[in-house]
Amino acid sequence: MAVLEIAHLDVIPAQTAAFEAAFAQAQAIIAGMxxxxxxxxQQCVERPAHYALLVRWDSLEAHTVGFRASAQYQQWKALLHHFYHPFPTVEHYQPVNLQRAE
Incomplete structure (x- = not known):
């Protein structure tokens, strides 16, 4: 079942422009997985140094095993992880079937 990864990213405030530039490069890594x-x-309106990264995967394992255990993840990490304080919270979500009772 497809899942939505939501990562809450708190970027060091003085480094948001550098983070966005690095993310522009890093997104090609994840897109090829x-x-x-x-x-x-998405950038928070009220807190500009806070971002939400939403990634859709065809399965939980595609992210937690396939991506995180890959050499590409090491590249992703090198490009982005030094911008975060504190380290991001990452959670996975799946659709809720909301059928109307007739």
Missing amino acids: PGYLGHEL
Whole structure:
């Protein structure tokens, strides 16, 4: 079942421009991974150094095993992880079937 990864990214405030430039490069890494379905990066209006990364995967394992255990993840980490304080919270979500009772 497809899942949505939501990562809450608190970037060091003085480094948001550098983070965005690095993310522009890093997004090609994640986009090339097996099981990747799409992503978007959102910046918080009230707290400009806070971002939400939403990534759609075809399965939980595509992210937690396939991506995180890959050499590409090491590249991703090198490009981005030094911008975060504290380290991001990452959770995975799946659709809720909300059928109307007739």
